[in-house]
Amino acid sequence: MTAAAETYYEKRGLIGTLGRDGLLQIILVANTFIMLAPIVIMVFSAFKTNMEIFQSPFSLPDFTNVANFMKIWTQTNFLRYLANSFVVTGASMVCILTLGTMAAYAIARYEFFGAGFILMFFLAGLTLPLKLAIIPLFMLMRDLGILNNQLSLIAVYTAMGLPTTVFIMTGFIRTLPSELEDAARMDGASEARIMWSIMLPLVRPAMVIAGIQNVVPIWNDFFFPLVFIQNDNLKTLPQGLTTFMGEYTTDWGVLFSGLTLSAAPIIIIYILLSRQFINGMTSGAVK
Amino acid sequence: MPQLRLTGRGLWITVLIAPPLAFVALFIVYPIVAAFAYAFYDWQGLMRGDFVGLANFHQVLFVEPYASWTRNAFTHNIIVFFALMVLQNGAGFILAYALWRELPGARFHRVAVFLPVVLSTIIVGYLWKLFLHPLFGVVNQSLKAIGLPFLAQPWLGQDSTALWALIFANAWHMVGFPTLVFLAGMQRIPTEILDAVRMETESEWVKITKVVWPLVAPSATVVFVLLFVGAFNWFELPYIMAGLDGSPYGSTDVLGLYFYRTAFGNVSAGQQDFGLGSALAVLIFVFIAAVASVITVRLRAREIQI
Numbered sequence: 307m308t309a310a311a312e313t314y315y316e317k318r319g320l321i322g323t324l325g326r327d328g329l330l331q332i333i334l335v336a337n338t339f340i341m342l343a344p345i346v347i348m349v350f351s352a353f354k355t356n357m358e359i360f361q362s363p364f365s366l367p368d369f370t371n372v373a374n375f376m377k378i379w380t381q382t383n384f385l386r387y388l389a390n391s392f393v394v395t396g397a398s399m400v401c402i403l404t405l406g407t408m409a410a411y412a413i414a415r416y417e418f419f420g421a422g423f424i425l426m427f428f429l430a431g432l433t434l435p436l437k438l439a440i441i442p443l444f445m446l447m448r449d450l451g452i453l454n455n456q457l458s459l460i461a462v463y464t465a466m467g468l469p470t471t472v473f474i475m476t477g478f479i480r481t482l483p484s485e486l487e488d489a490a491r492m493d494g495a496s497e498a499r500i501m502w503s504i505m506l507p508l509v510r511p512a513m514v515i516a517g518i519q520n521v522v523p524i525w526n527d528f529f530f531p532l533v534f535i536q537n538d539n540l541k542t543l544p545q546g547l548t549t550f551m552g553e554y555t556t557d558w559g560v561l562f563s564g565l566t567l568s569a570a571p572i573i574i575i576y577i578l579l580s581r582q583f584i585n586g587m588t589s590g591a592v593k
Numbered sequence: 594m595p596q597l598r599l600t601g602r603g604l605w606i607t608v609l610i611a612p613p614l615a616f617v618a619l620f621i622v623y624p625i626v627a628a629f630a631y632a633f634y635d636w637q638g639l640m641r642g643d644f645v646g647l648a649n650f651h652q653v654l655f656v657e658p659y660a661s662w663t664r665n666a667f668t669h670n671i672i673v674f675f676a677l678m679v680l681q682n683g684a685g686f687i688l689a690y691a692l693w694r695e696l697p698g699a700r701f702h703r704v705a706v707f708l709p710v711v712l713s714t715i716i717v718g719y720l721w722k723l724f725l726h727p728l729f730g731v732v733n734q735s736l737k738a739i740g741l742p743f744l745a746q747p748w749l750g751q752d753s754t755a756l757w758a759l760i761f762a763n764a765w766h767m768v769g770f771p772t773l774v775f776l777a778g779m780q781r782i783p784t785e786i787l788d789a790v791r792m793e794t795e796s797e798w799v800k801i802t803k804v805v806w807p808l809v810a811p812s813a814t815v816v817f818v819l820l821f822v823g824a825f826n827w828f829e830l831p832y833i834m835a836g837l838d839g840s841p842y843g844s845t846d847v848l849g850l851y852f853y854r855t856a857f858g859n860v861s862a863g864q865q866d867f868g869l870g871s872a873l874a875v876l877i878f879v880f881i882a883a884v885a886s887v888i889t890v891r892l893r894a895r896e897i898q899i
Contacts, residue, residue, distance in 0.1 A: 326797060330691040334698070337688055338705040340765070345708065347731055348720055360729045405613035412609035416602070424610060431621045435826050435881060437849070438874040441856050441867050442627035443620070445639070465620030468613055497605045526713035528829050533857070544715040548833070551719055561723060569716050576711045580704045583711060584773055591770075591815040592777040 345569070352563035359558050374563035382553075384567065386539060387546030394456050394542055395525045398463035402520055403513055405464065406471030411501055413472070414479035415487070425476060431469035432590075436462070440533055447534055458534040459542070463527070467520040470590055474519070478512035479505070518579075518586025525572060543568055628878070631871035638865070649872035653855075659869070665843055666851040673760055673847065674824035680764040682816050685771030686809075690801065692772070693779045703776070707769035714766065718833030721762040725749050752844030755835060759845055763830055767823075771816040778812030779805060807897055814892040818885050825881050828853065848877050 351359050352374055353367035378384045409428065413421050436443070447458040482505065490500045531545040538549065547568055554560045576583050632649055635642035653659045688706060692699050709717065724731045725748040733745035748758040782805070790804050806813075828849030831839060837859045839846025856870025 322795075327694060327696055330694055331696050331698075333687065334691045334696070334702045337684075338702050341705045341709060341769075344720060344724065344731075344765070347724075363731050363734055401616075405616060408609040409613040412606050416606050418603070418606050424614065427614070427622075428617060431617050433822070433885070434621065434625055435822060435878070436621060436624070437826055437828065438852070438878045439621075439624035439628045440853075441631060441871055441874065442624040445627075446620075446624060448639070461616070461620055465616045468617055469621075472613070497602065522711055526711075526715075528713065528715050544713045547713075547715050547719070558723065558729070561719070565716055565720055569712055572711050572713075573708070576708065577704070580707070584703070584707055587707075587710065588770070588773050588777065591774045591819065592812070 345573075348562055348569070349566050351559065352566040354559050354562075356556075356558050359562070374559040375567070377557075377560050378550075378564055378567060382550050382564075383538060383541075383546060384550065384564065387541055387543045387550075388567075388571075390456065390540060390546075391525060391543040394459050394463070395521060397456075397460045398467065398524050399517060399521055401460065401464040402467035402471050403517060406468050406516060407475055407506070407509065407513070409468070410472045410475030410479055411505065414476045415501075415505070425472070428469050428472040431465075432473065436466060437529055440529075444533055453534055454536050454540065456535070456540055459527075459530055462530050462534075463520075463524045467524065470519055471516040474516045474589065475509065475512050479509060482508055514582060515586045515589050518583055519589055522572070522583070522587060625878075628871055628874050631867060632875045634868055636867035639867070645868070649868045650876065653869055653872050653876070662843075662846070662851060663873070666839075666846045666848045669756060669839075669845065669847045670825050670827065672756065673763075673827060674821060676757070676760045677764060677767075677820055677824060678817070680760065681768050682771045682813075682820060684764065684768050685816065686775050686806075688768070688772040689775035689779060690805070692776050703773070706772050709766050710769040712766070714829040715833055717762060717766045718830050721758070721765070722749065722834050725758055749834060750841060752841050755841060755845045759831055759834055762834065763827075766830075771820075774812045774816050775809055778809035782808045807895075810892065810896040814889065814896065817892060818889055821885055821888060822881055825877060848873070852877065 347363065350365075350367050351363065353369055353371050355371075355373075358365070358367065409424075412418075413425050443462065444453070447453045447461075450458075452458040452461070486504050487500055490504055495503075526544060527542075528544040528548075531542050535541055535545065538546075541549065547564065550564055551561060554564070631641075633644060633646060635645045635648075653663055692703055692706075725733075727733060727745075727747035727750060730748075732748065736742060736745045746754055748754050786804070786808070790800055794800060826849055827847050831845050831847055831850055832853075835845035835850075837850055837854055839850050852870060852873045855866055855873055858865035
């Protein structure tokens with residue numbers, strides 16, 4: 307304990323401090339309960355029959371009863387939706403990180419006419435709510451012939467992800483020392499070679515931040531598939547979930563196991579990488 | 594500064610810059626500019642008709658029944674914004690303050706409060722729709738179990754509680770975001786300042802209102818502006834929990850639903866109108882941009898450089 311803290315405790319009196327900290331601790335415990343209880347009940351209900359859910363919603367289920375999950379596995383398009391989400395999210399992330407790093411590298415490492423303007427152009431995209439431009443986007447996708455095609459989603463997600471990625475990566479690449487680069491240039495390495503072999507290995511931490519910030523909204527997005535995709539075989543997970551929830555309205559066990567399965571991938575990754583997730587998702591808001 | 598030449602270095606920079614620039618131009622800038630243009634035309638389905646000037650704007654703002662639909666939805670967005678300001682950002686500040694003390698278990702509480710934030714709004718919407726079911730939902734069952742059966746209600750089925758049920762679900766989903774942004778702001782307050790404050794006052798209230806709150810002003814600016822933009826873009830949660838018509842009886846209708854319905858039609862009223870939809874989009878867009886700029890400038894002015 308530091309000296310300042312000691313005098314502080316003496317001044318306040320132990321009781322006062324404990325009372326205050328006790329109240330804060332109660333707030334935290336209560337809040338954590340409110341945050342986690344719905345998720346726990348969702349997972350429990352996924353293993354129950356309708357009757358068990360209605361009669362004893364809070365009881366521990368029989369975890370060996372996977373009938374609900376089997377129904378989803380065999381009778382619905384769930385696996386297809388999951389695979390589609392992986393394909394769309396994966397392709398979008400590859401495009402975002404590749405194109406975003408290219409732009410950020412050019413803006414941060416070279417002096418050229420209009421660099422400031424181009425950065426401003428990217429940053430303007432940060433705050434614009436693209437949902438409101440859905441009508442022209444719909445017409446654009448129709449004209450490009452990619453309505454009802456996952457390319458339309460990948461294109462929109464890539465464009466939406468670029469502003470934040472360019473913002474984060476430019477800031478990071480600017481902080482890298484130029485000695486390595488200059489030495490390589492003296493040795494006659496080409497610009498492309500310098501970028502690929504020397505600079506890129508150094509920007510991985512920023513790529514992780516930019517990647518997490520974009521991967522969560524893309525994986526969770528519902529609005530653009532709702533407008534662009536009609537074909538059931540092309541639907542992503544959040545969109546497929548609406549189809550599926552509409553079909554099984556009375557079978558609550560199946561509904562809860564559908565929600566549990568949809569939530570499972572991101573919850574598991576979040577628990578494993580919670581620090582990176584929190585840093586990544588708040589990095590736009592925390593300067 | 595060297596000129597951009599299409600040889601050697603200039604070519605290399607162009608290769609790096611052009612593809613990402615093209616994506617943003619084609620899929621962000623062009624659609625937004627086009628949305629403004631669309632609003633001035635009459636649309637027949639997917640076909641653009643005649644230039645009609647401000648007629649679409651006039652219709653959604655002043656011609657019944659559009660005018661009262663617009664007013665109704667707009668009023669709900671305002672309620673949502675102020676309610677979430679208290680429930681989400683207010684609770685976020687208190688939780689951040691509690692986490693900042695680093696009491697035992699703080700790390701666990703921090704992970705827990707952010708967990709719902711990573712979930713899809715679709716999952717959250719369905720989860721709470723099931724929980725709020727009048728007969729079998731966990732919420733009413735809990736109220737009965739703790740001896741308050743008279744509080745059990747059809748939360749989503751009556752117009753007095755439906756919007757508040759959605760607001761609560763949204764607060765549950767997103768409260769972790771302002772919490773961790775405020776927490777990051779508090780952790781940046783220099784310890785010298787905090788030590789000095791401890792010498793001056795014992796009052797927790799004075800410490801919070803006179804020191805912590807002013808010093809986390811940059812975090813407040815960010816979460817206020819993001820909440821404002823989010824509240825006036827609200828779509829997914831009401832779409833899942835209340836449906837495209839904002840049921841019951843339009844009591845949960847918000848601008849996002851109303852815009853989508855007008856532009857793309859819905860099951861009950863199959864009529865789709867890109868002209869009116871675009872006019873609504875432009876109005877919402879201009880409103881968000883104008884108010885968000887004012888809020889940002891006003892809030893920035895009260896930020897203190899440490």
